[in-house]
Structures are given as C-alpha cells and as structure tokens.
Amino acid sequence: MANNIKQIYVSLQMCENEIRILVGEYFNTRFNIIRSEKYPTSSISDFKITNREELVKDIKNAVKDCSDKIGAQIEQVILVLPAYNFKRYPLQSRVIPDNGIVKREDIARAVSNSLKASCDPGVMVVNPVIIRYNVNGITTRRLPEKEVCDELGVEIDLLCADIEMCYEYVSVLEEADLKVLDITLNNYAIAKEAALLEESLNRNIVILDVEKSCTCLTLLSKGKLASSEIIYDGLNSMINSVYRKLNMPYNDICKLVKYCVNFSSEYPDDIVYAWSDQGTTKTITTAQLNETVKEPLNALSDKLLTMCKPIIETGAMIVLTGEGQQMRELANTLKEGSYGQLKTYYPDTIGVRDPSLTALYGAFFVYRDKVLLNNLDVNCIDLLTYDSLIDQRELDSEGETITSRIRNLFRQYIG
Numbered sequence: 001m002a003n004n005i006k007q008i009y010v011s012l013q014m015c016e017n018e019i020r021i022l023v024g025e026y027f028n029t030r031f032n033i034i035r036s037e038k039y040p041t042s043s044i045s046d047f048k049i050t051n052r053e054e055l056v057k058d059i060k061n062a063v064k065d066c067s068d069k070i071g072a073q074i075e076q077v078i079l080v081l082p083a084y085n086f087k088r089y090p091l092q093s094r095v096i097p098d099n100g101i102v103k104r105e106d107i108a109r110a111v112s113n114s115l116k117a118s119c120d121p122g123v124m125v126v127n128p129v130i131i132r133y134n135v136n137g138i139t140t141r142r143l144p145e146k147e148v149c150d151e152l153g154v155e156i157d158l159l160c161a162d163i164e165m166c167y168e169y170v171s172v173l174e175e176a177d178l179k180v181l182d183i184t185l186n187n188y189a190i191a192k193e194a195a196l197l198e199e200s201l202n203r204n205i206v207i208l209d210v211e212k213s214c215t216c217l218t219l220l221s222k223g224k225l226a227s228s229e230i231i232y233d234g235l236n237s238m239i240n241s242v243y244r245k246l247n248m249p250y251n252d253i254c255k256l257v258k259y260c261v262n263f264s265s266e267y268p269d270d271i272v273y274a275w276s277d278q279g280t281t282k283t284i285t286t287a288q289l290n291e292t293v294k295e296p297l298n299a300l301s302d303k304l305l306t307m308c309k310p311i312i313e314t315g316a317m318i319v320l321t322g323e324g325q326q327m328r329e330l331a332n333t334l335k336e337g338s339y340g341q342l343k344t345y346y347p348d349t350i351g352v353r354d355p356s357l358t359a360l361y362g363a364f365f366v367y368r369d370k371v372l373l374n375n376l377d378v379n380c381i382d383l384l385t386y387d388s389l390i391d392q393r394e395l396d397s398e399g400e401t402i403t404s405r406i407r408n409l410f411r412q413y414i415g
Contacts (some may be wrong), residue, residue, distance in 0.1 A: 005027065005028060006025065006026065006027045006383070007025070007026045007027075007371070007377070007378065007379050007383075008023065008024070008025050008026070008034070008379050008380055008381050008383060008386065009023075009024050009026065009078060009181075009363075009364050009367060009379075009380050010022070010023050010024075010066075010074050010076070010077045010078065010380035010381065011024075011077060011078040011079075011080055011360040011361075011363040011364060012059075012063075012077040012078070012079055012080065012173070012178075012360075013079075013080040013186065013359060013360055014041070014044055014055070014059075014169060014172075015041075015044070015211065015212075016042075016044050016045060016046075016211075016212065016213045016214075017040065017041065017042065017212055017213070018038045018039060018040050018041060019038070019039045019040075019041050019058055019059060019062040020036075020037070020038055020356065020357065020360055021035075021036070021037040021038075021039075021062060021063070021066045021074075021077075021360075022035075022036050022037075022352070022357055022360035022361060022363075022364075023035040023036070023066065023070055023074075023380075023381075024361070024364050026364070026368065031349065031361075031364055032351075033349060033350065033351025033352050033361075034070055034351070035066055035069055035070050035351075036351060036352065036354070036357055036360075037062060037065060037066040037069070039058060039061060039062030039065065040058075041054070041055060041058040042054075043055035043058060046213075046232065047082055047084045047162070047165050048165070048168070049168050049169075049172060052172060052175075055172055056172055056175045056176045059172065059173065059176040059178070060176050060177070063176065063178065067381075070381070070386070071385075071386060071389040072381040072382050072385045072386035072389060073381060073382060073385070074178070074380060074381055075178070075179060075380060075381060075382065076178060076179035076180065076181040076378075076380050077173065077178055077179075077180065077181060077380060078180075078181050078182045078183070078184065078363045078364070078366075078367050078380075079169060079170065079173065079180050079182070079183045079184075080184055080185075080186050080189060080359050080360055080363050081126060081161055081165070081166060081169060081183055081184070081185055081186065082161070082165075082185075082186055082216065082230070083161055083185045083186060083187045083188075083216055083218065083228045083230070084161055084162045084165050084230060085122060085123055085161060085162035085165070086159070086160070086161060086185070086187075086227070086228040086229075086230075087119065087120060087123045087159075087160040087161075088157055088158070088159055088160070088224075088225065088226070088227070089117060089119055089125075089157070089158040089160065090131075090155070090156070090157050090158075090224075091114055091117055091155075091156055091157075091158065092153055092154070092155055092156075093110040093111070093113050093114045093153075093154045093156055094110070094151055094152065094153050094154070095109050095110045095113065095151070095152050095154070096150065096151055096152075097149065097151075097152055100148055100149065100150060101146060101147070101148055102135065102144050102145055102146060102147045102148075102149060102152055103145065103146075104143075104145060104372075104373055104374075104375070106152055107130070107133075107143070107145075107152070107154060107373060108373050108374050110152065110154040110156070111128050111130065111154070111156065111373070114128055114154075114156045114158060115128060115158075117158065119158065119160055120160075121163075122162065122163060122164075123160035123161060123162060123163055124160060124161065124163040124166050125158045125159070125160050126159055126160060126161050126166065126183050126184065126185050127158075127159040127183075127184055127185055127188050127366065128156055128157075128158055128159075129156065129157045129158075129159060129188065129224075129225070130154060130155070130156055131155040131156065131157055131223060131224060132155045132223075133152065133153065133154055133155070134152070134153030134154075134155070135147050135149045135152060135153075136148075136149050141223070157224060157225065159185055159188055159225060161185055166183070170183070181367070181378060181380060182363075182366075182367045182370065184362075184363045184366045184367070186209065186216065186359035187207060187209065187216055187218040187225065187228050187359075188225055188362075188366065189358075189359040189360070189361075189362030189363045189365075189366055190207055190209060190218075190321060190358050190359050190362050191207065191218070191220055191225060191362070192362045192365045192366050193347060193358055193359075193361050193362030193365055194319065194321075194345050194358070194362070196220055196319060197220060197223050197224070197225070198223065199220075199317075200220035200221055200222065200223055200224070201222060201223045203315055203316060203317060204219065204220065204221045204311055204314060204315075204316035204317075205219075205220040205221075205316060205317050205318075205319055206218065206219055206220075206308050206311055206312075206316055206317070206318045206319070207220065207319050207321065208304060208308075208318060208319065208320045208321070208322075208324070208334070209321055209322040209324075209358075209359075210234050210235065210320065210321075210322045210323060210324025210325070210330070211234050211235070211322050211323050211324070211356070212234050212235045212236045212239065212254070212323060213232065213234055213236050214230055214231065214232050214233065214234050215230070215231050215233060215234050215300075215304065215322075215324070216228060216229075216230050216322075217229045217230075217231070217304070217307060217308070219311065229307070231303065231304075231307070233300055233303060234300070234323075234324065235254070235257060235258070235323060235324055235327065237296040237299065237300055238257045238261075238292075238293040238296045238297055238300070239253050239254055239257050240296075241292050241293055241295070241296050242256065242257065242289070242292050242293065245292055246282070246284060246292075247277050248273070248275055248284075249275070252273065252275070256272065256273055256284075256289060257289075257293060257327065258323065258326040258327045259326065259327075260272045260273070260286065260289060261289055261290060261293055261297070261327065261328070261329045262286055262290065262328070262329065263290055263294075263329055263332075265286045265287075265290075267286065268285065268286045268287035268290070269285050269286070269287060270285060270286055271283045271284070271285055272284060272285065272286050272289060297329060297330060297333060298333065300330070301330065301333040301334055301337060302337075304334065305334065305337040305338060308338070312338050312339070312341060315341070316341065317341050317342070317343065318334065318338050318341055318342040318343075319342075319343055319344075319345050320334060320342060320343070320344045320345065321344070321345045321346065321355045321358050322355055322356055322358070323355065323356045325344045325345065325346055325355035326355060326356075331344050345358070346358065347361050349361065
C-alpha cells in the first residue's frame with residue numbers, strides 16, 4: 001500500500017474545443033472530487049496541435065484558474081489521451097517469484113518486462129493492462145499475492161496510441177510548466193470507471209464516446225479492450241446546422257442541441273431561446289429546433305448503428321457516454337435502432353456528474369492500480385499547502401476556535 005492514506009490527483013484532457021481538468025482526493029478507500037474545470041481552446045484539430053503557443057497559454061490559464069479555486073498550485077497531472085491510431089498487443093510475461101511466493105513486486109516486474117516488447121513504429125505503449133494470471137496451471141483474474149508457485153504467468157495487453165500525438169501532447173504540457181505523472185487512454189479510463197471490463201465477460205460491449213467533433217467507438221470483449229475506431233462526426237453536425245440557419249452564439253447552440261431537442265414535446269410552439277441580432281429580437285421554438293437538427297441527428301445515428309450492427313446482432317450492449325449522452329433524443333434514436341440494447345452512462349459521484357468527465361474520473365482509478373502495485377506515494381499538488389489552507393478555511397468559517405469561544409464565554413460572566 002502507499003505510505004499516505006490521503007493523496008490528491010489531477011487529471012487533464014485536451015479536447016478540440018476545451019481543456020478539461022478534474023481534481024480528486026483519495027482518502028480512506030474512496031475518491032472525493034474537489035474541483036472540475038473546463039476552459040475553452042481552439043488550438044487542436046483532428047488530434048493535432050494547430051497553434052502551440054495559444055494552447056500553452058490556454059493550459060496555463062486553465063491550470064491557474066483551477067489552482068486558484070482549490071487554493072494550491074497544480075504541479076503535475078495525469079494526462080488523458082484520445083485513442084487515436086489505437087493498437088492492442090496481447091502477450092504473456094513470465095517471472096520466477098523470489099522464495100517461490102508471489103509478491104506485488106513480482107507482478108510489477110512482469111509488467112515492466114512486457115514494456116520491452118516491440119510495437120509498430122507509429123505507436124507507443126500508453127497502458128499495459130493485466131488481463132489475468134496463471135498460477136500453478138490455474139488461471140485467475142484475482143491478484144495472486146502470497147500464492148506459492150515456481151513460475152508466475154501474467155497475461156498483459158499493451159494498449160498503444162499514435163506516438164507523434166503522445167509526444168506532442170506531453171511536450172506542450174511541459175512547456176506549460178506541468179509534469180506528467182501518468183498517461184492513460186480515454187477509452188480505457190471510461191471502461192475502468194464504469195466497470196465495463198468486468199461486465200464484458202458475459203457479453204460484448206460497445207462504448208460510444210460522442211463528443212462535438214468526433215466519436216470514439218470501443219469494443220470490449222471477454223474482459224479485454226478489443227478494438228477502437230474514431231469517426232470524425234459528432235454533435236457538431238447538428239450544432240453547425242443550427243448555426244448556418246440562425247446567427248446565434250455558438251456556446252448557446254451547444255446547450256440547445258444537448259438539452260432542448262425534444263421530438264415528443266407536448267408544447268412544440270414554446271420558445272426555447274431568444275436573442276438579439278443587430279438590434280432585432282429573434283426567437284426559436286422547440287419545433288424549429290427539432291426540424292433543424294433532425295436530419296443530421298438521423299445521419300449520425302445511422303452511421304453509428306451501421307458500424308455497430310454486426311456486434312449488436314450478437315446481443316452486445318451499447319453504452320453511450322461523452323457529451324452526446326446529454327442529448328436525450330440521440331440516446332432515444334440509438335436505443336430504437338439497437339433494439340433497446342443501449343444504456344446511457346455518466347459518473348454518479350458528486351462533483352463529476354457530467355458524462356464528458358467520465359474519462360478524467362476513470363484516469364484516477366487507472367493510476368490507483370499503479371499506486372497499489374508499485375507502492376507509490378504521489379500528490380499532484382503541494383499537500384502541506386493545501387491542508388494548511390483547508391485548516392485556515394475551517395477556522396475562518398467558524399470565526400474562532402472552540403478554545404477561544406469557551407474563553408470568551410467565561411469572560412462574559414467573570415468580567
């Protein structure tokens with residue numbers, strides 16, 4: 001176990017339209033969310049950095065805003081990467097335990113040995129994932145610590161992503177004066193947070209992580225992350241349809257598309273938004289919004305269902321998350337096309353209840369596995385500064401300590 005029962009982690013994800021930050025405190029076997037932050041940016045396109053200087057500036061501003069609000073400087077982060085150019089390499093790693101008794105150090109050594117395997121030149125290993133163990137001819141998914149055996153076999157999947165993207169994203173964080181504590185793929189982090197790997201032991205699962213400009217489809221099968229594909233289509237097809245028709249603020253259109261599209265509304269003529277355009281007040285009703293987004297919505301749903309159809313026909317479950325999960329009509333259309341084999345997912349932890357933050361929250365659990373395996377004791381912020389600030393805030397909120405309160409009480413009677 002790690003030396004400290006309290007650790008604070010920070011995960012960061014760079015998306016095409018925003019930088020997402022999540023701060024969580026691991027304490028007494030559970031995570032408490034301290035802060036979530038979203039900061040706009042426009043320096044990434046198709047997973048490539050288009051304006052490095054602006055992105056560094058945006059990261060610094062996002063981190064500063066978050067640091068100011070939690071009262072301590074963020075020094076390092078867990079980087080959440082898109083599964084771009086995803087590859088998986090399954091392998092077996094074998095080690096001989098010292099004294100014939102399996103220890104966590106032996107398992108960590110098996111994982112370390114697996115990283116020496118050669119991969120395609122265009123990708124790099126991001127997450128080495130332990131699938132199962134083989135002890136004395138018995139296969140198990142349970143950690144075989146303290147088991148007696150002559151040789152320990154560990155089945156490991158090396159999850160890889162585009163090497164150029166990985167180096168670009170890490171280097172831009174370093175330019176922003178941040179250390180990278182760990183890296184994880186967004187699809188693996190989502191599967192980890194939602195416990196979908198365990199669920200996929202019984203039937204196949206497809207994760208649809210729908211964002212504004214793209215959608216990541218991930219297949220989970222037999223407890224493994226089997227494959228992943230990215231299509232460059234998402235909520236933007238509907239957002240742009242509204243934008244072309246009506247000269248409205250982009251951020252407001254995003255909210256309308258996610259929260260106000262309702263094909264079964266009992267009051268289709270109700271106004272859902274009003275704005276001013278060159279001194280003229282304009283409005284849009286539910287019916288007008290529905291009509292504008294219906295065609296691109298159906299096109300996106302058909303594309304996703306066509307890609308998932310062979311898996312759906314085997315009885316697979318589709319799990320919808322990401323920003324697209326917040327659009328009820330997208331979920332309804334996909335559920336109808338998948339014969340009801342769809343569920344929407346978002347983290348139910350207080351402070352995270354936003355499906356676009358699922359991967360950032362899952363990154364904590366991915367890193368926590370590494371902490372337990374390697375006996376690490378790491379914090380992403382200055383813990384002493386943070387704790388002293390919390391103590392001071394408690395003092396300020398009370399106005400006085402219990403001791404001074406009692407002393408003042410006696411002064412009233414003693415004089």
